[in-house]
Amino acid sequence: MDDPLPGYVGEARRILEEAGVSVGDRIRIIRGDRVFEGILMPREKLYPRPIIVVKLDNGYNIGIRVTDKTRIEKIGKLVKPSPLIPPETRRRENYPHVIIASTGGTIASRVDYETGAVKPALTSRDLAALVPEVFDIADIDTSIIFNIFSENLEPKHWEQIVEKTREFIEKGYDGVILTHGTDTMHYTAAALSFALRNLPVPVVLVGSQRSSDRPSSDAAFNLISAVLVAAEAPFSEVVVVMHGETGDSYALAHRGVKVRKMHTSRRDAFQSINDIPLARIYPYEKKIVLLREDYNRRNKKRRLVVENGFDPKVALVKFYPSITSEIIDFYVDKGYHGIVLEGTGLGHFPERLVESIRRAVEEGVIVVMTSQCLFGRINMHVYSTGRKYLEAGVIPGEDMLPEVAYVKLSWILARTRNPDEVKRLFQTNIAGEINPRHNVHIYPRWYHGE
Amino acid sequence: MDDPLPGYVGEARRILEEAGVSVGDRIRIIRGDRVFEGILMPREKLYPRPIIVVKLDNGYNIGIRVTDKTRIEKIGKLVKPSPLIPPETRRRENYPHVIIASTGGTIASRVDYETGAVKPALTSRDLAALVPEVFDIADIDTSIIFNIFSENLEPKHWEQIVEKTREFIEKGYDGVILTHGTDTMHYTAAALSFALRNLPVPVVLVGSQRSSDRPSSDAAFNLISAVLVAAEAPFSEVVVVMHGETGDSYALAHRGVKVRKMHTSRRDAFQSINDIPLARIYPYEKKIVLLREDYNRRNKKRRLVVENGFDPKVALVKFYPSITSEIIDFYVDKGYHGIVLEGTGLGHFPERLVESIRRAVEEGVIVVMTSQCLFGRINMHVYSTGRKYLEAGVIPGEDMLPEVAYVKLSWILARTRNPDEVKRLFQTNIAGEINPRHNVHIYPRWYHGE
Numbered sequence: 001m002d003d004p005l006p007g008y009v010g011e012a013r014r015i016l017e018e019a020g021v022s023v024g025d026r027i028r029i030i031r032g033d034r035v036f037e038g039i040l041m042p043r044e045k046l047y048p049r050p051i052i053v054v055k056l057d058n059g060y061n062i063g064i065r066v067t068d069k070t071r072i073e074k075i076g077k078l079v080k081p082s083p084l085i086p087p088e089t090r091r092r093e094n095y096p097h098v099i100i101a102s103t104g105g106t107i108a109s110r111v112d113y114e115t116g117a118v119k120p121a122l123t124s125r126d127l128a129a130l131v132p133e134v135f136d137i138a139d140i141d142t143s144i145i146f147n148i149f150s151e152n153l154e155p156k157h158w159e160q161i162v163e164k165t166r167e168f169i170e171k172g173y174d175g176v177i178l179t180h181g182t183d184t185m186h187y188t189a190a191a192l193s194f195a196l197r198n199l200p201v202p203v204v205l206v207g208s209q210r211s212s213d214r215p216s217s218d219a220a221f222n223l224i225s226a227v228l229v230a231a232e233a234p235f236s237e238v239v240v241v242m243h244g245e246t247g248d249s250y251a252l253a254h255r256g257v258k259v260r261k262m263h264t265s266r267r268d269a270f271q272s273i274n275d276i277p278l279a280r281i282y283p284y285e286k287k288i289v290l291l292r293e294d295y296n297r298r299n300k301k302r303r304l305v306v307e308n309g310f311d312p313k314v315a316l317v318k319f320y321p322s323i324t325s326e327i328i329d330f331y332v333d334k335g336y337h338g339i340v341l342e343g344t345g346l347g348h349f350p351e352r353l354v355e356s357i358r359r360a361v362e363e364g365v366i367v368v369m370t371s372q373c374l375f376g377r378i379n380m381h382v383y384s385t386g387r388k389y390l391e392a393g394v395i396p397g398e399d400m401l402p403e404v405a406y407v408k409l410s411w412i413l414a415r416t417r418n419p420d421e422v423k424r425l426f427q428t429n430i431a432g433e434i435n436p437r438h439n440v441h442i443y444p445r446w447y448h449g450e
Numbered sequence: 451m452d453d454p455l456p457g458y459v460g461e462a463r464r465i466l467e468e469a470g471v472s473v474g475d476r477i478r479i480i481r482g483d484r485v486f487e488g489i490l491m492p493r494e495k496l497y498p499r500p501i502i503v504v505k506l507d508n509g510y511n512i513g514i515r516v517t518d519k520t521r522i523e524k525i526g527k528l529v530k531p532s533p534l535i536p537p538e539t540r541r542r543e544n545y546p547h548v549i550i551a552s553t554g555g556t557i558a559s560r561v562d563y564e565t566g567a568v569k570p571a572l573t574s575r576d577l578a579a580l581v582p583e584v585f586d587i588a589d590i591d592t593s594i595i596f597n598i599f600s601e602n603l604e605p606k607h608w609e610q611i612v613e614k615t616r617e618f619i620e621k622g623y624d625g626v627i628l629t630h631g632t633d634t635m636h637y638t639a640a641a642l643s644f645a646l647r648n649l650p651v652p653v654v655l656v657g658s659q660r661s662s663d664r665p666s667s668d669a670a671f672n673l674i675s676a677v678l679v680a681a682e683a684p685f686s687e688v689v690v691v692m693h694g695e696t697g698d699s700y701a702l703a704h705r706g707v708k709v710r711k712m713h714t715s716r717r718d719a720f721q722s723i724n725d726i727p728l729a730r731i732y733p734y735e736k737k738i739v740l741l742r743e744d745y746n747r748r749n750k751k752r753r754l755v756v757e758n759g760f761d762p763k764v765a766l767v768k769f770y771p772s773i774t775s776e777i778i779d780f781y782v783d784k785g786y787h788g789i790v791l792e793g794t795g796l797g798h799f800p801e802r803l804v805e806s807i808r809r810a811v812e813e814g815v816i817v818v819m820t821s822q823c824l825f826g827r828i829n830m831h832v833y834s835t836g837r838k839y840l841e842a843g844v845i846p847g848e849d850m851l852p853e854v855a856y857v858k859l860s861w862i863l864a865r866t867r868n869p870d871e872v873k874r875l876f877q878t879n880i881a882g883e884i885n886p887r888h889n890v891h892i893y894p895r896w897y898h899g900e
Binding site for chain 1: 599600601602603604605608632633634636637694695696700702705711712713714715716718719721722725726730739741762763764766767768769770771772776777780784792793794795796797798799800801802821822823824825826827828829833834835852853856860889890892893894895896897898899
């Protein structure tokens with residue numbers, strides 16, 4: 001940071017320069033009868049409006065508009081982030097030891113000053129420096145696995161993350177945090193859930209819906225919650241930790257095989273489907289409220305089981321009314337090993353595609369059925385169409401999300417290609433991806449005007 | 451019905467025969483201190499348990515288990531259904547005139563006694579006879595358009611339904627009801643919404659999640675609600691009318707372009723996405739509670755606009771992590787005219803597919819972007835990946851559901867193939883499919899253990 005006021009232009013920059021403050025200083029902003037105190041944050045150049053971004057003591061960033069009447073006072077010196085990170089040689093006694101490893105995504109991104117778009121840039125070290133609260137909870141190391149927007153991640157990247165996570169766990173960390181782009185976080189969470197089992201400590205995926213240098217970022221809230229889970233949660237599973245509602249009250253820890261990004265932009269985009277989250281997390285109160293008892297318990301003596309490897313030759317095919325059998329033939333002819341159908345309702349595809357599916361199965365391609373409804377369970381016995389697909393050899397996907405069924409099939413096909421064995425494994429509940437009993441609560445309540 | 455007790459076997463049959471009753475009789479069942487009164491209904495053979503199915507006066511079917519202490523009394527004669535249907539020559543004054551046209555699906559199906567599975571069978575005439583309450587609301591004609599499970603419907607079938615609906619409206623009906631399989635009801639609803647505009651009267655799609663001869667069927671409840679909307683609602687739009695919650699309190703009327711089947715089996719599977727339903731419908735109280743004011747008002751003098759025709763050469767391609775550009779090339783090489791991408795988050799696809807998309811656009815294929823999140827809006831300006839796809843010529847799909855974007859593109863491409871004109875039409879709000887403002891209520895509330 002050569003510029004002491006990165007991102008500030010115009011009136012906002014003028015008033016900050018006048019007050020002699022730099023990014024990182026603790027400042028007081030007085031505007032009429034309102035007073036704000038906090039750390040001056042860097043600003044992105046997207047918005048030319050004169051806004052000063054301050055990190056408040058509750059850990060949250062706000063943008064304050066500069067008016068004629070705004071005064072600024074410096075009340076503390078620039079806090080260099082580096083001393084905040086305890087070097088590995090200076091461990092504090094009785095503090096859990098957590099690692100934050102970044103894979104890219106918005107939580108580790110900042111605005112690209114040239115294009116105005118958001119690009120991955122911050123390392124988890126930078127990020128930890130921006131969220132010093134995490135050091136109240138644990139000693140923290142950071143690592144960069146890679147820096148890739150999550151829409152570009154492929155099964156080979158899951159394998160790298162699995163391998164790195166195994167290393168972290170074997171090094172004896174009390175919890176592993178993986179920062180990840182939100183777009184495909186649920187795919188990676190499912191992949192880790194199948195590949196890393198009997199976990200001694202939690203593996204936490206966390207991201208943010210707004211980049212960490214934006215005033216409205218959810219990065220700090222989510223990261224503190226993730227550190228709390230990694231350091232203290234009684235469950236050692238692969239979980240996604242993200243905002244639970246739009247306010248700043250709690251985050252949720254979702255089981256990695258039962259969660260999905262359900263909104264393009266809301267902070268509470270991640271929600272459990274056909275399941276209830278493991279816990280609510282209150283990051284400021286440092287409190288974890290468990291919502292269930294059926295989890296793998298944290299136990300550092302537990303022997304981690306790693307079964308890494310994913311078959312990329314698996315396709316996810318969503319039904320649409322003009323779909324033809326050509327698309328099934330295409331995948332068979334291209335040598336794919338598995339096809340996940342995202343059918344309608346209880347698990348249907350048009351009858352006109354049955355013969356192409358039968359051919360696929362006969363040629364050794366594993367075909368499974370899921371539903372584009374997302375909620376509920378497949379039942380291919382009720383209607384004649386479903387029965388025809390069953391008879392053609394399609395394996396019903398229970399209450400698995402299409403995305404999870406896709407990851408599971410990719411994982412199974414890297415272990416075995418024997419159809420009977422694939423079928424057996426696919427219908428076995430390996431990581432909680434099959435919820436045998438749905439209570440009425442797990443379907444959300446829609447607004448109907450009451 | 452040669453057998454007076456179709457579907458009854460064993461103990462249940464014995465006790466019914468002893469009481470000298472037939473299906474259609476009004477009976478009283480006394481079991482301990484509980485008394486049930488209603489019409490004896492036919493029974494499917496799926497379940498051998500001794501259960502007697504009775505249609506209660508609230509219009510709902512229940513199954514009552516026969517025990518040693520069960521007594522049955524006949525309190526009324528068999529009611530032949532046919533006289534309940536007022537012949538077209540005997541119109542009642544001041545009664546709205548509604549038509550129920552069937553296209554197939556569970557609401558017009560019964561259990562196949564040979565295979566045990568549900569097959570389409572009942573005509574809307576049969577169905578109306580099973581739900582006599584509808585004649586308290588309107589004079590009703592029935593018609594069969596075709597009898598096809600909805601997963602088998604293609605764009606050509608939408609065209610037939612549009613044409614038939616136009617005929618019904620031109621004949622002067624006060625409302626048109628289309629019974630339809632639930633699996634793809636939302637696709638057909640969207641298709642009708644684009645093809646039939648400036649409607650003088652409502653067009654109501656209705657279905658059921660359980661077949662109408664099952665004790666737990668939602669067919670009667672939904673059908674009475676649909677007739678109420680067709681006969682009396684102040685809005686004349688294409689709507690889906692289905693159960694609003696699991697109980698029997700209200701149904702919902704959803705705008706045809708903003709609704710989706712969200713559960714494989716629940717009665718309240720249909721929910722508005724990125725929008726609020728038009729109304730709650732209370733079928734037993736015969737009450738419609740409007741939830742909004744921005745609708746096309748019922749006015750029989752309005753001149754219906756019909757623009758029929760759908761292009762089947764449109765594909766819906768859902769992102770998955772191992773997706774390759776081959777699938778895009780496949781559709782381009784097969785001569786497809788449009789591709790709807792169901793991307794991640796704000797509207798992303800892997801960067802490695804950008805060049806194949808650019809080629810598709812250069813060859814005249816229209817490519818649009820939607821999100822597998824379902825909730826929220828596309829914004830391809832925020833991240834560099836989105837900007838690359840925009841630059842390659844991809845049209846962002848606003849807050850449209852992937853399914854609706856698919857139907858809309860199919861409808862547009864049957865009108866014009868000029869890329870600029872397609873783009874203009876796609877980004878124009880034609881039937882309410884783009885909701886420019888989302889209030890906080892439209893994201894459902896998930897259960898988080900409170």
